[in-house]
Amino acid sequence: MLTLLQGVHQGNGFQDIPKKCQKAREHFGTVRTQMESLKTKFPADQYYRFHEHWRFVLQRLVFLAAFVVYLETETLVTREAAAEILGIEADRERGFHLDIEDYLSGVLTLASELARLAVNSVTAGDYSRPLRISTFINELDSGFRLLNLKNDSLRKRYDGLKYDVKKIEEVVYDLSIRGLNKEATGGAGFPTQHAYSWIFFPSLSPDLTGKS
Template sequence: MTTITSSESSSPTVKRRQDIITVFLAFGQELDEYTDRRERLVKEISNELLGQNENFWRYHKTISPGLQEYIEAVSFAKYLKDQTLLSFTDLQQDLRNADGIPFFPLGLPHVDYLLGISDLTGELMRFAISSVGSQGLLIASREVFSSSLSICNFVRDCKASLDPMSAHISELRQKQEVTTASLRKIEEVVYSLSIRGLGDAKMSNFNVVNNLQLDSKCFDDKD
């Protein structure tokens, strides 16, 4: 077993290591205290709101945009993790407090889930385009192409699933128009990478991004 002599223990390296450990332990303790306070606060708020479920629908219109933003965020994180869609059931399980009590005992409104997923398509579009702008080499472009193609297929499936329901939900109908535009942009990314980007190893980031501005007529259905 290696022992540390007094001279070694006073060396700058050992001292820095001890300082780091001290700071880390202090930070860990502070983080634990913060987590405890947060859990107590959430529990107190939950207790105050318990029994007020009858007021949920009165204020639903006010909180709905926030729910949609949350659903968009967690579903985007889910896609980045395993390239799958966050299911309504999994979302319901996530919306519970530390004691397992659901935040929405009557169930999360399905319409908020649908609207949040529709918003997800716009976030995926921005992710696909930003990925192109951050890559320039041929090998990297192939990876981006594969990712962009997967996003394109995913967004296309989401659009196909949501479109039939947009006839019954006016807000979804408006969002689906944005989804259609987002899908078009992702298709342009895939087209640019497959035809213009991957075919030329010397193509720069500037050229790839500028080639995304394609004539929309290229995507119109031919009679």
Template sequence: MIIVTVFVLKPVLDHVTKEIIAQKQEVARLKSVVDQHPFYKYNGLWTRELQNLVASIELCAWLGGLQEHKGPNSASFMTIEDVGKFLEIPVNLKEEDAFHLTIEEYLLALIAMVEELSRLAVNSVTLGDYNRPMQIGSFIKELFAGFQLLNLKNDILRKRSDGIKYSVKKVEDVVYDLSLRNLVPKGGPSA
């Protein structure tokens, strides 16, 4: 069944990559307009859409797409610098009032990606891919551990990052059910 999942996934990733490239061009147009105005006065107008785009980029990269755009140290997801380089926009500007990808937008995009990966874990099992939930579980546990190291204020980022634990539990439940049914070898990839 894993072979079937790969054949189904490749065309989807190819299509998603084309759409992401189209959105990259729209970001370039947005940047050209925004650079003429105060960034923080208007960034609320596009921040959610930019987060969704970054989440799509991250998910596509994690699933194996966008390989030519990942940095040399990016094992399973793109760093904020990799995403900035891909979108051809600066990241986390402090002294300049210009269009850029903020750390908050990037972190919120990672949280959205985790939520989608937890859904993918459940759907992978229905397609017969029993190893993917274990890969997802391992990855999102590492991300959750990273988020716990951050000293977040009591804002939207803190509230959304607290939700990662529910995604971790959801994937752990899937992996637990798989192990109870002996569908994954003991001491497999997640061990």
């Protein structure tokens, strides 16, 4: 699925975005089937006992779901929507669920992918896309700044976001000095009246001191 979606970085990949997203969503049908099977392999109340077995896979799947949603709508997938795409719960009390930190890790991976997309957009002659990506990533960064991240691994992943922001800003600056951003539009991806983290990440507390 990753290979399919990364095709947007190549040649006429932007023209094939709807088709690639449709195919990716078909693959998520297989993911949901596998998740249903996984749920039967252990007691529901022992989720975190076995969490390390699927943690990385879930984070990767969240990234893929987030990438598909962004390519389709240029918006951020919510935790609830990501869980639905994967065929699992968002609420811990309902059994096999999407852990908050796994969701956030997937979103941070999306940021790195979009930084790459911004560069390749210029190569493809799409000069407005990097500005929209810049708006999106800056809003994402603002949301993460309001979260008190307690997980060391997640905090290190978040530290990498500033490099993604800088990389995209350099692309936008280069477009600006070349006069190629005049037709650009912005403001995509987030509500205009920000509540930052509690809008970006529904049901999230700004203080991530434990599991939700």
